Amino acid sequence: MGLVFFLCLTLAGWVGSVDPLLARLLPENFPVSFSNLVEERSEAVLVNNYDSDADITTSLTRQYRVRSGDTLRQIARNFQVDWRNLAEKNELSNPNLLQAGQIIWIPSGARVPSGSGSGSDYAWPVIGRITSHYGYRGLGFHYGLDIAAPLGTAIRAAASGIVSFAGWKSGYGYLVIIEHDLGSRSLYAHASQVLVHSGERVSTGQVIAEIGSTGRSTGPHLHFELEVRGRRVNPIPYLW
Ligand SMILES: [Zn+2]
Structure with a gap:
């Protein structure tokens, strides 16, 4: 299984270099996760230098x-x-x-269950203009949703959960990560201020940070990522 997966990755890399259209399909087929923030080993890394505002080095295990x-x-x-x-x-x-x-x-070969199905389990973390969607951007893949809002605007928890990270992370700037249901998390990057601490329980809509432009960012906005059951997804269908 491991070898097959490795070959798939090799093929993916090759296809990616040959046909961006095909490569566009690939991120959906691979388990991706921002759990690489837990600074431990990653068996393989897709490095992407084209995303201007987030560190999207991806752990494939x-x-x-x-x-x-x-x-x-x-x-x-x-x-x-x-x-x-x-x-x-x-x-x-x-x-x-x-x-x-x-x-x-x-294990890398494990199946990733599909999304929650209800399609509306998370609240918008901030109301503003979407400046960049989840998906292919230039030669890279943008794993989040960018929402522009004035400096200092409240960033709210998309759902209740436990804060698993609150602090500085290279690329992301001031960052908050909240753990929700089994394997689901939300990530809020580029904040000017973080208002919660790791281990804290937060409720839906609670103000957790303020909009900023820290890390790799070109203007005040929220870079929002959603991981559903271990896999990063386009947040939009999940937001109500
Ligand atoms: Zn972004």
Whole structure:
């Protein structure tokens, strides 16, 4: 499976260099995640220098950060892999003893479940003009939605959850990441000020940061990313 996946990646790279139209389809087919912010190894990296406002180095081996109450079986079910496979890959001597915050590696070949289905689980984090959509941009892929708003405008949590990151991240500038349901997260970049701290529980619509232009950014805006069950998606269909 690993070898097949590697060959697919090689092919993807080759196709990407030959036919941008085909390459455009590829990001949808690969598990992508901003979990590479958890600064650990990544088996393969797609480097993209064309995105002007975000660090979109992509880890192709997905990680899942355990939340309190998670069980290995539940995580395995969500990513559609055998829990024994997960236990083995993660060298878990006792799969019943997961700790909150622990990183679970999800095998590259694992299937990524489709989106939540309801299509409207998240609130708009800020009201403003969309200046760049999710998708192919120049020679790179833009994994977020850019929404321009005046400096200092409130950025609100798209859904309730736990803040897993609040601080500075190269490229993203001042950044907040919120963990929602199993494997789902939202990311808010380029803030001028972060108003929450890691570990804090936030509710939908709560002000978590203020619009800024920090990191790789050319003007005040929010770079918003949504990861649904371990995979970055176009946020728009999920926003209400
Ligand atoms: Zn952006």
